[in-house]
Amino acid sequence: MIKSADLSPSALVGLLRELKIPTWVLVAACGTASVAAIYAYLLDLNRRRREHFKDTPQPDNEHPLLAGLPVTRRVFGSSTNQSQGIQELSDKLGPTWGVRMPLFLPGFSKQEFILFTSDPAIISEVQAKKDIFHSRPKVGFHSIIPQGLLALRADKGQWQTHRRLIAPLFSDKFLAAYGPTLYEKSALLHDSLLQHFNDKVKTKAFDVQECLNLVTLDIITSIGFGLEKADSVRALLPPDSPQALKPNELRSALGFKRASDVLLDEVMKRVAEPSVARFWPPRYIRYLSAYAMATKRVYEVYRHKGDSVSSDASGRGSKDFNMLIALKNAQEGGQHMTMKEVKDEIITLMIAGHETTGLTTSWALYELAANPDVQDKVYKEVKDVDLKSLSLTEVKDKLPYTYMTFQEALRLHPTVNIFPREASEDVVLGGKYRLPAGSRILINQQALAWNTELWGPDAKKFKPERMQRPDLADLDNYFPFGFGQRTCIGKRLAYVEGVFLLAHMLQDFHLAVPSEFAPRYEVRVTLRSADGTTLLLTPRAHD
Numbered sequence: 001m002i003k004s005a006d007l008s009p010s011a012l013v014g015l016l017r018e019l020k021i022p023t024w025v026l027v028a029a030c031g032t033a034s035v036a037a038i039y040a041y042l043l044d045l046n047r048r049r050r051e052h053f054k055d056t057p058q059p060d061n062e063h064p065l066l067a068g069l070p071v072t073r074r075v076f077g078s079s080t081n082q083s084q085g086i087q088e089l090s091d092k093l094g095p096t097w098g099v100r101m102p103l104f105l106p107g108f109s110k111q112e113f114i115l116f117t118s119d120p121a122i123i124s125e126v127q128a129k130k131d132i133f134h135s136r137p138k139v140g141f142h143s144i145i146p147q148g149l150l151a152l153r154a155d156k157g158q159w160q161t162h163r164r165l166i167a168p169l170f171s172d173k174f175l176a177a178y179g180p181t182l183y184e185k186s187a188l189l190h191d192s193l194l195q196h197f198n199d200k201v202k203t204k205a206f207d208v209q210e211c212l213n214l215v216t217l218d219i220i221t222s223i224g225f226g227l228e229k230a231d232s233v234r235a236l237l238p239p240d241s242p243q244a245l246k247p248n249e250l251r252s253a254l255g256f257k258r259a260s261d262v263l264l265d266e267v268m269k270r271v272a273e274p275s276v277a278r279f280w281p282p283r284y285i286r287y288l289s290a291y292a293m294a295t296k297r298v299y300e301v302y303r304h305k306g307d308s309v310s311s312d313a314s315g316r317g318s319k320d321f322n323m324l325i326a327l328k329n330a331q332e333g334g335q336h337m338t339m340k341e342v343k344d345e346i347i348t349l350m351i352a353g354h355e356t357t358g359l360t361t362s363w364a365l366y367e368l369a370a371n372p373d374v375q376d377k378v379y380k381e382v383k384d385v386d387l388k389s390l391s392l393t394e395v396k397d398k399l400p401y402t403y404m405t406f407q408e409a410l411r412l413h414p415t416v417n418i419f420p421r422e423a424s425e426d427v428v429l430g431g432k433y434r435l436p437a438g439s440r441i442l443i444n445q446q447a448l449a450w451n452t453e454l455w456g457p458d459a460k461k462f463k464p465e466r467m468q469r470p471d472l473a474d475l476d477n478y479f480p481f482g483f484g485q486r487t488c489i490g491k492r493l494a495y496v497e498g499v500f501l502l503a504h505m506l507q508d509f510h511l512a513v514p515s516e517f518a519p520r521y522e523v524r525v526t527l528r529s530a531d532g533t534t535l536l537l538t539p540r541a542h543d
């Protein structure tokens with residue numbers, strides 16, 4: 001019999017020597033025992049956590065150790081399947097369901113759970129608990145987007161100060177100042193398109209999603225960065241046009257577009273994959289050079305002296321002004337943002353304000369093409385409006401039906417179809433869905449748009465008239481620009497810009513959907529049409 005005193009490490013070693021067991025066998029046995037112990041521990045952890053979250057429906061094919069990570073990666077990893085994948089899981093599991101994250105992987109220690117919801121009651125509760133759901137999760141945002149409004153935490157003073165300093169960029173005075181640029185860029189788009197038509201070519205197919213993404217980029221880089229020569233829409237000119245860009249000009253005209261694409265691409269990838277893959281040299285170099293391009297431009301403008309904003313007697317504003325200079329001059333109690341803070345905010349505005357507006361406008365154009373009766377009504381409203389002298393502050397009053405068209409496009413195809421919030425403390429939603437501090441909730445507003453209880457049996461039909469409902473502003477379930485204190489700061493600009501671009505397009509072109517075209521959703525942070533939005537354009541003069 002072995003006495004306990006004999007179990008000292010040296011006695012054990014002595015015993016093993018006596019037994020003459022080869023060292024490699026001992027090492028292998030120890031290794032196997034350790035792996036088995038870790039595995040057993042993780043399985044037990046997984047079982048306990050499954051038990052902890054048992055009241056939240058979860059996909060049943062979860063990995064015993066990786067928990068919901070493979071499901072999340074499948075859903076988010078392939079952007080064309082994202083909205084479909086989430087919808088399929090919602091159909092199966094109900095309006096609120098969740099996935100657990102593997103606690104032991106680096107990067108997940110705080111993001112224990114992701115709760116997806118399209119349940120109006122749960123969403124109202126999240127809106128009411130605004131002191132808990134005030135920030136976006138760190139994954140993705142923190143390491144990629146500069147430290148601007150999108151990424152900053154709302155419980156820190158910096159976000160509040162920045163929000164106050166940036167808000168005036170969307171006031172009446174500033175909107176009036178953007179007018180001339182908006183008209184100029186939109187007119188350039190139309191010139192570029194119209195050059196494709198002649199007596200023989202009266203109707204031609206264009207990808208309006210591409211067109212709108214180019215023009216909204218030109219607008220934001222011009223009013224944001226002061227890039228007066230931002231004219232990437234000239235890439236749409238017919239190659240034989242005397243104004244067509246030469247290859248070297250095309251490169252520089254599309255430089256900002258490429259940078260913006262890369263930055264957005266990174267946002268999407270990093271949301272799905274908080275891993276070292278982002279440092280893969282080719283990808284990292286691409287990202288760094290896109291970022292450097294935007295940064296260089298910010299610093300060039302920043303070092304120039306400039307006025308914050310000027311408007312002429314008609315209130316139409318001036319082109320010699322940009323958001324960057326306005327932010328440089330913005331101050332509160334004599335305190336300005338630092339150059340780096342201004343840079344972070346201006347790149348954030350470019351990322352947040354470009355594709356969102358372009359895509360919503362192109363969804364609206366698609367719906368107008370698909371619904372000729374609605375198109376006729378919009379055309380009737382816009383055809384005699386002098387857009388060149390229209391102040392952006394008048395857009396809503398002068399173009400009410402077009403405005404509702406834009407709002408309805410946002411309902412049916414919410415450009416930010418799913419947006420995240422982080423729980424700053426442990427919280428239980430709906431009396432049973434547990435969300436530990438640091439976990440995420442993803443608000444699925446696309447499913448809300450199709451909810452027949454909210455929007456009636458024709459919820460999937462495009463009907464701008466439904467935006468006349470008087471309670472629209474108070475609806476807890478129509479929030480294409482988010483809600484609460486983190487609501488989109490650029491909402492007013494998005495509306496007037498989108499409605500203006502829609503009105504201009506309809507003044508000049510009749511739209512139709514080619515018989516073979518049916519859009520498929522793709523999500524790259526924003527909801528786009530995977531194959532572009534090809535529409536048949538006929539200049540009204542040839543109509």
Ligand code: HEM
Nearest residue numbers: 149352353356357360415416481482483486487488490494
């Ligand atoms: C149709 C166009 C747009 C849509 C659908 C949209 C949608 C959104 C949504 C859903 C959010 C998140 C809100 C939340 O978490 O509650 C957001 C935030 C934001 N948006 Fe927009 N947006 C649009 C245009 C713009 C424009 C034109 C700008 C600026 C030029 C802009 C700048 C921002 C910023 C800076 C934030 C972060 C605000 C904060 O956290 O304080 N957006 N947007």
